[in-house]
Amino acid sequence: MITFRGVRKSFGDHQVLSGLDLDVADGEKVSIIGPSGSGKTTILRMLMTLEQPDAGRIDVDGEPLWSEDGVDARRMKLVRRRIGMVFQHFNLFPHMTVLRNVTEAPIHVLGQDREEAEAHARELLGMVGLHQHVDKKPGQLSGGQQQRVAIARALAMRPRVMLFDEVTSALDPELVGEVLGVIRDLAHTQAMTMLLVTHEMRFAEDISDRVLMFDSGSIVESGPPSVIFHEPDNERTRRFLSAVLDRR
Amino acid sequence: MIWDWNFALSILPDLLRGLWVTVQVTLAGIVIALVVGLFVAILRHARIPVLCQLLWFYVEFVRGTPLLVQAYFAFYVLPLYGVSFSATVTGIIVIGLNYSAYTAEVYRAGIESVPRGQWEAATALSLPLRRRWQAVVLPQAVRAVVPALGNYLMQMFKDSAILSAITVLELLGHATAIGSSSYRYLEPYTLVGLLFLLVSYPAAKLIRRLELRLAQPR
Numbered sequence: 089m090i091t092f093r094g095v096r097k098s099f100g101d102h103q104v105l106s107g108l109d110l111d112v113a114d115g116e117k118v119s120i121i122g123p124s125g126s127g128k129t130t131i132l133r134m135l136m137t138l139e140q141p142d143a144g145r146i147d148v149d150g151e152p153l154w155s156e157d158g159v160d161a162r163r164m165k166l167v168r169r170r171i172g173m174v175f176q177h178f179n180l181f182p183h184m185t186v187l188r189n190v191t192e193a194p195i196h197v198l199g200q201d202r203e204e205a206e207a208h209a210r211e212l213l214g215m216v217g218l219h220q221h222v223d224k225k226p227g228q229l230s231g232g233q234q235q236r237v238a239i240a241r242a243l244a245m246r247p248r249v250m251l252f253d254e255v256t257s258a259l260d261p262e263l264v265g266e267v268l269g270v271i272r273d274l275a276h277t278q279a280m281t282m283l284l285v286t287h288e289m290r291f292a293e294d295i296s297d298r299v300l301m302f303d304s305g306s307i308v309e310s311g312p313p314s315v316i317f318h319e320p321d322n323e324r325t326r327r328f329l330s331a332v333l334d335r336r
Numbered sequence: 337m338i339w340d341w342n343f344a345l346s347i348l349p350d351l352l353r354g355l356w357v358t359v360q361v362t363l364a365g366i367v368i369a370l371v372v373g374l375f376v377a378i379l380r381h382a383r384i385p386v387l388c389q390l391l392w393f394y395v396e397f398v399r400g401t402p403l404l405v406q407a408y409f410a411f412y413v414l415p416l417y418g419v420s421f422s423a424t425v426t427g428i429i430v431i432g433l434n435y436s437a438y439t440a441e442v443y444r445a446g447i448e449s450v451p452r453g454q455w456e457a458a459t460a461l462s463l464p465l466r467r468r469w470q471a472v473v474l475p476q477a478v479r480a481v482v483p484a485l486g487n488y489l490m491q492m493f494k495d496s497a498i499l500s501a502i503t504v505l506e507l508l509g510h511a512t513a514i515g516s517s518s519y520r521y522l523e524p525y526t527l528v529g530l531l532f533l534l535v536s537y538p539a540a541k542l543i544r545r546l547e548l549r550l551a552q553p554r
Contacts, residue, residue, distance in 0.1 A: 136460050169462045179457035183475045192471060193461035245461060 089114055090135065090249065090281065095144035097130055104130045106305040107144070114248075117275050117282045119292035119313075122302035123328060128285040131302075132251040135283070136173045137164070148249070169197070172247030176254040178234045180226040180241070186213065187222040190241045198245065205244070212240040216270050232263030236270055243274075250274070252284040264288070271295070289332060293317050301325040337522050344523040347514050351524065354510030355531050361428050361506055362493045368432025369492065370485070373439030378469060380440070381447055391440075398437035404498050406430050411502040427499035427506075435492050442484045446477035479550050486543035490536055497532075507531060 092110040096103070104127035112118055120128045133139040134146060134154065145155040148167050152159045180189050190209035194200045200208075213219055216236040218229075226234050235255055242250060252271060256264040268291050275282055275295035286292050292299060292313065299316040301309040301324070309322040320326050380391045398406070410430045411423065421429070450473050458468040478485075500509035511524035 136456075138456050138459060165462060171460075173460040175453060175457065175460075177453055179451075179453035179460075181454065181457070181472055183479070184471075192467075193463060196464065196467045196471070197462045242460070 089147075089149055090283075091147045092131070093145050093147075095134065095141045095146060097127070097134065097139065097141050103305050105141070108306065110300075110307065112281060112283065115279050115281055117295055117297045118284070118300060119296040119298075120283065120285045120300045120302055121287070121289065121292060121316075121328070122300075122308075126302045127305050128302050129253055132173065132253050132283060132285055135171060135249070135251060137168055169245065170248045171251065172242035172245050172249070173251040173253065174235070174238050174242050174255045176257050178226070178231070178238045178258075180234055180238055182226050185223050185225060186218065186229070186237050189226065189237060190244045193241070194244050209240070209244055212243050213237070216240050217266070230263060231259045232266045235259065235263075235267045239267075239270055239274075247280065249281040249283070252282065252286070254285050254287065256286070256288060287332065289317065289329070301328065303328070337520070339526075340520070340523060343518075343520060344527060347524055348527065350510050350514065351507060351527050351531060354505060354507035355535070357424070357504070358493070358496050358506040358508075359535065361424065361431065361496050361499065361504065362489075364428045365432040365435060365492055365496065366489050368429065369435035369439050369488070372433060372436035374443055374474075376436060376440035377443035377447060380444065395437045395440055398434055399441075403431065403434050403495060404501060406434055407499060407502045423499075423503045424505075427496070427502060427504040431492060431496060431499065435488060438488050439485060442481045442488065443477065445484070446479075446481035447473060449480045450476045482550050483543075483547050486540075486547065490540055490543070493536055493539070494532060497528075 090110075090112040092108045095105055095108040097105040104125075108127075108131070110131070120131065122128055130139055134141055135148075137153065141154055141156070143156050145157075146153045148170060151163065151167050153164055153167050181192070184192065187206060187209055190212060191200075191202070191205040194205040194208065195202060210219065210222060213222055216239055218233060218236055218240070221229060221233065221237075226237065229237065238255075255271070256267050259267065268288060271282075271284075272291070272295055274280075282295075284292065284296075294313075296313050298310060299313050300307050301316060301320070301322065303324050309316060309320060309325045315321075316325065317329065320329065376391050376395065380388060380395075382388075407427065407430045410419075411426050414420065454472055454476065455468070458472045463472065496506055497508040500506055500512060503509070505513075507528055511528045514524045515521040
């Protein structure tokens with residue numbers, strides 16, 4: 089269970105979150121849609137502790153991840169371990185092999201021995217269709233392959249929450265499908281909580297339990313995909329969807 | 337003055353002994369410069385108040401004063417305050433610390449060249465601070481600055497001649513001693529130049545090869 093309470097965040101004069109309240113249930117798959125610069129990514133980045141809110145609090149399973157009253161750094165780090173993230177630009181470690189990218193954290197954070205970590209890594213890399221690429225460096229792979237490695241790397245920490253931040257935005261169009269396919273499989277087979285910021289509307293409709301329409305720092309509409317995509321209440325949602333869907 | 341082969345040959349063993357000291361001083365200085373510079377760069381990155389300003393001052397002070405002055409100060413002034421080592425040890429420490437200020441800046445540039453996404457990925461994986469540096473940031477940062485580091489190390493090899501001023505009997509010191517006892521300067525100083533070149537040229541080639549190897553597929 090993830091809860092945001094009154095979370096505010098500004099970058100300079102630009103307010104990206106104006107008092108966000110949000111609950112995400114265990115195992116829920118939530119997509120966040122909305123125009124660029126509306127603060128969607130900031131939500132994920134705050135959950136990953138890459139940004140700090142200005143006010144409010146964020147809890148994971150009832151334990152504080154961030155609070156305006158301050159949190160114990162050691163406990164925060166333990167809470168953070170339950171969360172994994174996949175980035176728009178992959179952020180793989182370019183000087184390590186694919187296998188080492190995936191085993192680095194399990195070995196040095198979870199204290200797994202090399203053998204155990206590598207066995208798990210190979211299993212995950214097989215699952216994302218990359219078992220024959222384990223010894224390559226990220227630079228030798230296509231963008232779609234790199235992003236699948238990044239997914240395996242995040243999964244290797246056995247997170248209970250996975251964050252996907254516009255993970256196909258930097259990919260060539262023909263590579264988008266393979267990455268979405270992997271995430272779709274995860275969404276349909278895994279019990280983990282998933283939060284996705286995406287511009288892939290059909291994909292969001294397919295995998296989400298709930299869709300949040302985000303604009304100008306707050307949630308303007310929230311509901312099951314069938315409602316948001318087909319009979320949205322809010323005028324801004326309607327305008328946004330017709331704009332992005334018209335493009336096709 | 338005409339080149340005297342016999343004289344040149346007779347002083348060669350002495351000069352080679354000097355060259356050996358030069359090489360030793362340089363290698364020891366390199367170790368100090370590479371290690372101290374690295375720690376200065378990492379500590380400066382942490383932006384710890386006071387320490388950060390102290391290290392900034394250290395770097396600016398060392399880079400802003402001549403090596404020769406630093407060597408004189410360490411050799412003639414510090415002993416008055418009870419800090420006293422042999423000329424060679426003093427020379428090694430002075431040149432090593434002097435160059436650590438330059439390597440610190442080189443490392444800093446390398447560290448800053450590592451994309452923010454690398455740090456963020458390390459955070460997302462909860463990698464501990466030490467591991468972030470050791471496994472993620474430094475391998476990429478150092479790789480990016482090998483050429484710049486290499487240039488400084490070459491320069492350091494040549495600058496070690498300055499240490500003859502504080503009586504370190506390295507290559508130039510030997511040549512000067514030979515000159516003042518025989519009143520022949522042509523052969524000793526010519527040979528000094530050639531011997532420096534004899535080491536620095538292959539060393540430069542070696543660094544270039546290392547550079548190419550590191551630049552290859554990541």
